[in-house]
Amino acid sequence: MSTDSTDGTDGPVTEEITVTVNGEPVTAAVEPRLKLSDFLRYECDLNGVRVGCEHGVCGACTVQQDGRTVKSCLSYAVQADGAEIETVEGLDDDGSLHPIQEAFHETHALQCGFCTSGFVMATKELLEENPDPTREEIETGLADNICRCTGYQNIYEAVEHAAEKMEE
Amino acid sequence: MSKPNGPQDDDSHQRLSSSAEAEHPLEWDESPNNRKSKSERQAISRREEKTDARKIVTGESKYTADYALHFPDLAEASILRSDIAHGYVTEIDTSDADAMDGVYAVITPDSDEVPDAMYTSAGQSYPEPSPWDLNVLRRKVRYVGDPIAAVAATDTQTANKALRAIDVTYEELDAVLDPEEAMEPDAPQIHDPDQVENIQPGADYERNIEAHTEGEIGDVDTAFEEAATRDDWFVTETEWKTPYQSHCVPEPHTTIAHRDEDNRFHLITSTQVPYHTRRQLAHLFDVPIRDIRVTKPRIGAGFGAKQSMLIEPITVALMLAADRPVKLETTRREQFYAMRFRRSARVQMRSVVTQDGAIKAFDMSAVTNAGAYGPHGLTVTSSIATKPLPLYTHTPNIRFEMKAVHTNLPIGGAIRGYGAPQGHFALEGHMDEVANKLGLDPIVLRSRNLIGNGDLDTASGVTTDGEHVRRIRSCGINDCIERGKAAIGWEDVKQPEEDHLHRACGVALTAQKSGVAGDELGAAHIRMNEDGSFILQTGAVDIGPGADTAMAQIAAEVLGVPPEDVLVQASDTDISPFDYGAYASSTTYVTGSAVKKAAEDARAQLLEFASQMLDEPVENLQARDGAVRSTQTGDSVTIEDIGYESIYGDNVRAQVMGQASHCTDESPPPFGAQFADVTVNEHTGEFEIHQLVFAVDCGVAINPDLVEGQVEGAMHMSYEFAVSAGLSFENDGTPETLGFRDYGMPTTADQPPLESILVETHEPTGPFGAKSVAEIPVNGVPPALSNAIHSAVGVRITDLPITAEKIRAKLDTD
Numbered sequence: 001m002s003t004d005s006t007d008g009t010d011g012p013v014t015e016e017i018t019v020t021v022n023g024e025p026v027t028a029a030v031e032p033r034l035k036l037s038d039f040l041r042y043e044c045d046l047n048g049v050r051v052g053c054e055h056g057v058c059g060a061c062t063v064q065q066d067g068r069t070v071k072s073c074l075s076y077a078v079q080a081d082g083a084e085i086e087t088v089e090g091l092d093d094d095g096s097l098h099p100i101q102e103a104f105h106e107t108h109a110l111q112c113g114f115c116t117s118g119f120v121m122a123t124k125e126l127l128e129e130n131p132d133p134t135r136e137e138i139e140t141g142l143a144d145n146i147c148r149c150t151g152y153q154n155i156y157e158a159v160e161h162a163a164e165k166m167e168e
Numbered sequence: 169m170s171k172p173n174g175p176q177d178d179d180s181h182q183r184l185s186s187s188a189e190a191e192h193p194l195e196w197d198e199s200p201n202n203r204k205s206k207s208e209r210q211a212i213s214r215r216e217e218k219t220d221a222r223k224i225v226t227g228e229s230k231y232t233a234d235y236a237l238h239f240p241d242l243a244e245a246s247i248l249r250s251d252i253a254h255g256y257v258t259e260i261d262t263s264d265a266d267a268m269d270g271v272y273a274v275i276t277p278d279s280d281e282v283p284d285a286m287y288t289s290a291g292q293s294y295p296e297p298s299p300w301d302l303n304v305l306r307r308k309v310r311y312v313g314d315p316i317a318a319v320a321a322t323d324t325q326t327a328n329k330a331l332r333a334i335d336v337t338y339e340e341l342d343a344v345l346d347p348e349e350a351m352e353p354d355a356p357q358i359h360d361p362d363q364v365e366n367i368q369p370g371a372d373y374e375r376n377i378e379a380h381t382e383g384e385i386g387d388v389d390t391a392f393e394e395a396a397t398r399d400d401w402f403v404t405e406t407e408w409k410t411p412y413q414s415h416c417v418p419e420p421h422t423t424i425a426h427r428d429e430d431n432r433f434h435l436i437t438s439t440q441v442p443y444h445t446r447r448q449l450a451h452l453f454d455v456p457i458r459d460i461r462v463t464k465p466r467i468g469a470g471f472g473a474k475q476s477m478l479i480e481p482i483t484v485a486l487m488l489a490a491d492r493p494v495k496l497e498t499t500r501r502e503q504f505y506a507m508r509f510r511r512s513a514r515v516q517m518r519s520v521v522t523q524d525g526a527i528k529a530f531d532m533s534a535v536t537n538a539g540a541y542g543p544h545g546l547t548v549t550s551s552i553a554t555k556p557l558p559l560y561t562h563t564p565n566i567r568f569e570m571k572a573v574h575t576n577l578p579i580g581g582a583i584r585g586y587g588a589p590q591g592h593f594a595l596e597g598h599m600d601e602v603a604n605k606l607g608l609d610p611i612v613l614r615s616r617n618l619i620g621n622g623d624l625d626t627a628s629g630v631t632t633d634g635e636h637v638r639r640i641r642s643c644g645i646n647d648c649i650e651r652g653k654a655a656i657g658w659e660d661v662k663q664p665e666e667d668h669l670h671r672a673c674g675v676a677l678t679a680q681k682s683g684v685a686g687d688e689l690g691a692a693h694i695r696m697n698e699d700g701s702f703i704l705q706t707g708a709v710d711i712g713p714g715a716d717t718a719m720a721q722i723a724a725e726v727l728g729v730p731p732e733d734v735l736v737q738a739s740d741t742d743i744s745p746f747d748y749g750a751y752a753s754s755t756t757y758v759t760g761s762a763v764k765k766a767a768e769d770a771r772a773q774l775l776e777f778a779s780q781m782l783d784e785p786v787e788n789l790q791a792r793d794g795a796v797r798s799t800q801t802g803d804s805v806t807i808e809d810i811g812y813e814s815i816y817g818d819n820v821r822a823q824v825m826g827q828a829s830h831c832t833d834e835s836p837p838p839f840g841a842q843f844a845d846v847t848v849n850e851h852t853g854e855f856e857i858h859q860l861v862f863a864v865d866c867g868v869a870i871n872p873d874l875v876e877g878q879v880e881g882a883m884h885m886s887y888e889f890a891v892s893a894g895l896s897f898e899n900d901g902t903p904e905t906l907g908f909r910d911y912g913m914p915t916t917a918d919q920p921p922l923e924s925i926l927v928e929t930h931e932p933t934g935p936f937g938a939k940s941v942a943e944i945p946v947n948g949v950p951p952a953l954s955n956a957i958h959s960a961v962g963v964r965i966t967d968l969p970i971t972a973e974k975i976r977a978k979l980d981t982d
Contacts, residue, residue: 033325047234048227050468052418053500057908060418088227097225105221108873111881112712113224114418114468120225143917146908148416149469149712151880151922 017081021046022090030077036070037061039077040087048088048117052146059145062118063087069125069144088117091124099165100124100158109158111149118145123159132163192639194622196932199768201726203930203937210792211724211731212936215873218714219736220466229466232422232438236495239426243272243320245486245496246327247479248334249506250309250316253343253576253901254356257307257316257336265330270322273489274330277305277316281488283452283481286365289508290543290582291441291448291475293687293748299378299542300365304452304481309338310358310540311576312901313506318482320490324497343901347514347537347573350376358540358574368546376574378538379546385626385634386565391520391529400523404602408517408594409967410950411894412537413510413885415583416913419468420503423483426493433484434461440474440709441749446741448477453484463740470711471885472582475751476508476543504895504911505903508581511545511572512537515552515594520565521602525616529565530557534590538572539579545572548580550631551587556595556947557627558837559645559679560617568630576901582751584882585946588680589889596676596951597966600958610955611649611658614677618645619839621929628681628837638685638835642929642939644865645677645839651925652863656843664847671847671858674956678840678947682931682940683754685835690759691745692766694723694734696774696824698815700794700808702727704766707739707747708759713881713942714874715755719763721870722935726767727774728791729807745827753838753940756870760935762830770826777810780819834933838940840864842886842948846956853976855957856920860887862945863925868937872926875941879924882945887922888914890950891969 014029021044028043040049040063049072052060056074063072064086091098100123103109110116119142126133126141133141138159147155206213223229236242250257262274275282282305290298306314317334321327342356349355353375361373370380395401423437433455439445442462450457467474479496487494498507518531534552538545553568572580603610619625621643629636653659658673693705704723710716720734727734738744747759771791778796779786788800797804814824843861848854862883869875892912895905905911924945930937950968958964963978 041233042236045237046227047230050231050419051233052420052468053908055500055907057913058418058500088225092226097222101225105217105225108215108218108221108877110218110221110224111714111877112418112467112469113220113229114231114712116224117227139916143915146416146418146913146915148418148471148885148913149881150877151882151884152916152919153880153922154877155916 015078017078019080020084022086032076032078034077035073036075036077036080037072040072040085046087046089050114050117052114057146058115059118059122060115062121062145064121064125069122088120091120100162103158103162103165107154107158107161109150109154115145115147119147119155123162126159127163127166131167133159188624188637192624192637194639194641196641198932202932209725210728211721212870213868213872214721216717216721216731216871219717219720231419231466231468232424232436233495233497235424235436235465239424239493242493242495243322243490244324244327245318245320245483245494246324246331247315247482248317248331250314251312252309252338252340253312254358255309255338255340257309258339259337260317261335262317264333265319268326268330268333270326271319271330272492273320273486275305275318275485275489277303277307279485279489281485285452287448287452288366288543289476289478291444291477291749291751293444294447295366297368297547298544299368299371301359301541304485311578312903313578314540315482318486320486320494343576345575345577345897345901347535347575350573350575358576368542378542378572378574379549380571381550381631382569383631383633384567385630388529388531388565388567391565395520401528402521402523402605404519404521404598404605406517406598406601407966408515408597410513410590410593411968412512412578413583413889413893414504414911415471415473416908417469417471417473417503420498420500421474421479421507422495422497423480424493424495425483425487428461432459432461434463435480436463436465437480438467438474439464440470440711440751442709442739442741443707443746444749445477445480449480449484452481461740461742464709467711470750471584472586472751473508474711475582475749478507501906504906505578508543508579509895510583510589511539511548511580513552513590515590517594517598519598519602521606523606525606525608525613527560527563527617530563531567533569535571535573536580537577538574539577540574541579542572543579544582545580548582548587552591553630554628555588555680556591557630558625559619559677561619561623561625561627562617563627566627566630577897578895584885584943586752586943588943588947589886589950592676592678592947593950593968597954600955601964610675619643640836641933642836642865642867642931643839644927644929645841647927648839648841648863648865651927652841652843652861655861655923655925656845656859658843668850669847670850670960672956672959674844674952674954674959676842676948676951676955678842678944679837680753680940680944680947681835681837682757682934683835684752686833688748688754688758689829689831690747690762691829692759692762693745693825693827694766694770696770696811696814698811700729700733700806700811702734703737704734704763705737705744706759706763707744708755709739709747709750711750713878714871715750718756718870718874719760722760722763723767725936726764727771729794753942756938757934757940758830758832760870760938762828764935765828765830766826768826769828770824773824773826774807774810777814778805781805781810781813832933836931836933836939838864838866838944840944840948842952844949844952844956846953846960848957848960848975850961850979853972853979855972855975857953859921859923860949861923861925862948863927864941864944865927865929866941867929867931867934867939869926869928870936870938875926876924878941879945880922882943883922883949884914884919886946886949887919889968890953893969
């Protein structure tokens with residue numbers, strides 16, 4: 001990480017960071033106060049990272065950092081320097097959807113869709129840790145994400161459906 | 169209408185109704201293909217995936233903020249809001265903010281770009297049934313949250329820094345936070361009627377009353393007088409209170425405003441009402457409607473939050489002042505104090521019911537806390553009665569009085585249910601109290617008085633003294649009750665082994681409307697491409713539930729093609745046909761009817777082509793399975809062949825294009841039965857909800873998956889309203905509930921299992937028999953839960969939210 005001032009005088013101080021985003025290294029000069037969510041949305045053009053509450057409760061901005069979910073609205077881009085970040089855009093494989101993505105749209109586990117990226121990423125971590133969760137484990141495992149549209153029932157079904165698909 | 173003398177009995181009620189028989193005949197002139205058996209349906213009643221599902225799961229769907237990348241010189245904006253509840257802004261010093269690097273514009277009420285005109289934020293039809301009591305930026309502030317100034321800057325952080333550098337001087341006034349106190353003679357007066365335009369009925373601004381109406385059917389007082397003389401008529405009085413509720417929209421309100429290459433205003437905005445917003449902006453900025461374009465991208469849900477023009481005017485003013493595109497994204501914090509809310513309400517119920525359970529009279533009154541301004545105040549507060557009371561429309565004497573009252577608190581607005589949740593909590597809780605008093609089973613009492621198919625409903629017209637009458641042409645409420653009872657296990661509640669735990673089920677019946685009777689317009693346009701696909705344009709605003717998908721299914725059913733062959737484009741005021749917007753549970757019923765008619769228009773044209781191509785008369789032709797077939801010869805031609813023939817053919821070339829508008833005086837109610845199964849701990853008051861079941865009659869479900877999604881999502885909101893809603897404030901009106909955690913938004917770990925049951929009826933006035941479903945499931949959990957708890961441990965909770973503390977306090981005192 002290197003620190004620099006953009007114009008050498010009183011412009012904003014920036015730091016150069018390199019982050020592996022969905023498998024591709026991205027090097028950028030960012031201000032220290034830039035949120036990871038804004039870095040991903042506006043520097044990396046990854047709109048699937050949604051910002052719904054700016055205080056780490058709704059979970060719409062959930063991404064994986066080095067294999068663990070983080071609320072990207074709560075961390076700064078500079079904290080991801082050297083890390084691997086995966087967003088919902090990184091899940092599909094050349095246009096074929098990840099089983100979790102398939103499960104969410106096949107079971108109608110989405111309505112407005114604003115929370116969906118976050119739920120998909122939270123589900124990924126849940127199923128990586130526990131490939132065959134019970135309904136209760138799903139309810140506990142997704143409790144860091146909020147959905148206002150679906151009443152959650154179809155999201156549970158999506159997770160169960162995804163678990164079946166991933167087992168195959 | 170003059171009032172008949174004396175209380176009406178059931179017979180005279182029928183006589184009153186009979187005068188409306190001719191005007192509202194039971195028979196409905198239904199188009200022949202509107203009623204289809206299940207086996208005849210091809211595109212409807214199918215579990216069709218949402219058209220936008222794939223782009224949502226890949227993250228590629230674009231909401232308003234995602235369009236920022238299209239504008240390289242975009243400024244970001246923030247709003248400076250009042251931090252006092254009531255007072256005058258005497259001075260705003262913006263000099264430090266103006267001088268700050270990266271600041272493009274600072275606007276205040278004195279800025280040239282900020283209009284002085286009055287308006288309402290209510291996204292309603294013209295003229296809005298809401299007072300014009302708002303300025304874009306405010307010199308007088310009436311609650312903590314009133315916008316005073318705004319900044320556009322290189323980025324949000326800079327804009328926020330500039331906001332902090334603005335120095336506001338106030339002359340503070342006394343504030344009033346309680347609607348009852350606000351009506352007292354010595355209460356601070358919040359609005360000056362001389363500065364309000366489009367004042368609503370019964371307004372009395374000296375008493376802070378924004379609207380006040382009364383309506384009566386029959387003669388309620390005489391019914392109560394008669395009850396006093398009879399020992400077989402029982403009077404029951406109850407009172408119910410409900411708190412503020414936040415929509416908790418996932419996507420905070422966001423607007424991007426810029427000028428297009430023709431110098432017109434173009435807004436990309438998270439709205440449920442693009443056309444109303446366009447008209448209201450034209451009024452405010454004094455520009456022709458044609459010089460404004462409003463584009464609705466994907467919307468991160470609305471629930472009524474976005475049936476308001478909240479941040480669009482400030483964004484436009486900043487765009488003018490900064491002379492560049494501006495994006496304004498509200499924060500979650502602002503969502504919890506400075507947007508719109510379900511207004512808190514106090515509802516009083518009195519009834520006269522005979523010993524054997526016949527309701528003779530209802531006397532209902534409601535006072536709602538409108539908050540600082542009046543959008544939707546009259547109509548929401550009226551709906552407290554007009555939506556639920558039709559359940560018992562045979563009640564011969566009904567009176568309703570409503571007042572919407574200003575306080576120095578956040579503003580009431582439109583929110584899913586639109587008064588009906590407050591009304592159902594009162595009515596359906598009251599019905600259980602009556603049943604208890606009479607020793608009747610709560611379902612038996614309800615059934616004794618229940619609305620039925622073929623009835624003339626006058627209760628929904630109580631605010632017009634019964635002048636507004638509607639015919640009920642579909643009613644599956646009895647099936648909803650029976651299937652809900654079976655699903656919840658009504659007849660066989662197993663008590664826990666522990667003596668201090670008590671289990672019981674509660675029920676509440678619900679009704680809603682399908683659009684605003686006589687005040688709707690939906691329009692649709694559909695055209696065929698040469699490959700046999702169709703582009704359907706409507707102004708319908710899909711805010712998440714899947715309206716675009718349902719519209720495609722309706723068109724596909726008419727055209728005999730798969731739904732995926734109908735591409736839906738909606739909505740953009742430059743491109744889409746007119747639509748009143750996504751509110752009042754109207755989209756499927758009203759716009760869906762326009763889509764059906766437009767598709768029928770297109771089908772007639774494509775059958776003409778097929779007739780020429782097959783050399784068969786049109787009456788022998790049937791569009792089905794992607795082809796047009798002769799029922800006589802069996803010859804067929806594909807829709808794609810017709811597409812090519814229409815565009816490139818040797819004979820007549822004409823694009824197949826259908827169009828239609830739909831408006832209606834009908835607004836058939838969907839019906840529902842909400843059940844709750846709960847165990848209560850008599851020591852602690854803690855309760856566990858084992859299951860919530862909602863059985864709904866929404867006519868024919870165009871897409872059962874989408875309907876179940878609506879039911880489960882609305883039941884979640886209803887559950888949240890029942891157990892955790894409410895905003896808290898300091899004594900000076902400063903908000904304390906500022907995030908999801910403070911608010912107690914239910915997560916997957918909190919919420920009980922939900923079950924939805926679809927009871928099919930056929931509504932002859934709706935497209936393929938459909939009625940509405942978006943709002944009705946949001947009404948039932950509070951009364952069903954209150955009733956279940958009463959049944960379990962004998963205490964009655966009459967104020968929401970229902971908490972263990974309240975139950976325990978009542979257990980201790982009772």
